[in-house]
Amino acid sequence: MDLNNKRIIVTGAASGIGRAIAVALASRGAAVVATDVRAPHDTLAAIEAVGGRGIALAADVTDPVQTDAMAAQCVERLGGIEGLVNNAGIYSTIVPRPFEQIDLDEWRKLFEVNVFGLARCCQAVVPHMRAAGGGRIVNIISGVPFKGIPFMLHYVASKGAVLGMTRSLAKELGPANILVNGVAPGFTLSDGVMHNPVQLEKLREISRNARSLARDQVADDVVGAVGFFMSAGADFITGQTLLVDGGSHFN
DSSP: OTTTOOEEESOOSSSSHHHHHHHHHHHHOOOOOEESSOOHHHHHHHHHHHOEEEEEEETTTOOOHHHHHHHHHHHHHHHHHHHEEOOOOOTTTOOOOGGGOOHHHHHHHHHHIIIIHHHHHHHHHHOOOOOOOOOOEEEEEHHHHEEEEESSSHHHHHHHHHHHHHHHHHHHHGGGGGGEEEEEEESOOHHHTOOHHHIIIIHHHHHHHHHHSSBOOOOGGHHHHHHHSSSSTTTTTOOEEEEEEESSSSS
């Protein structure tokens, strides 16, 4: 999975899965723009520690001005955009509870980031990809739409929306040679999840026991699938979502 000379933006790169992806792509030769609500300088330091190169930028995915600036900075400072990893999202702060107890304001906040923010980032980078003759978009989805898990209905609905968007964007952007795929992790012991005792208590053991590979999932388990979709090995693959969950669900 040689990614030399690829310029790739990774959103939500300050910690957890996003940081792991950014560092892994850089270690394989990509120049990475690591973005988060606050510029993820620790992620940039980790990129440089593995001999990679990159930029740390502050970008709120819900803000059109900031996402356009994010794309423009990638082009101006690195020379182009070959890839976008839509990882930014709300998950680790969610407390599982019955859907009747989830008010509409929480639905709106979650969709603003998980769905509308993802769409906004695609809108920011696609014109640059079209002008360059193609590109790759990888959406970090989740295994939850495939399983229909209870007590996080707003989150499941948001990731179901991203699953559908991945397929539709692949059709729409295929003629421009822009490939759109998804990676769907299982319950991952990211930095944020490790600070959410309710999720750990309710989801960790049941997730581990449901897997064919009966162990905890960590952020580094996700990076290989993202690297593959960004690589030449995936040149004729689009509209697909790869479950990375240790064999918990078969699609």
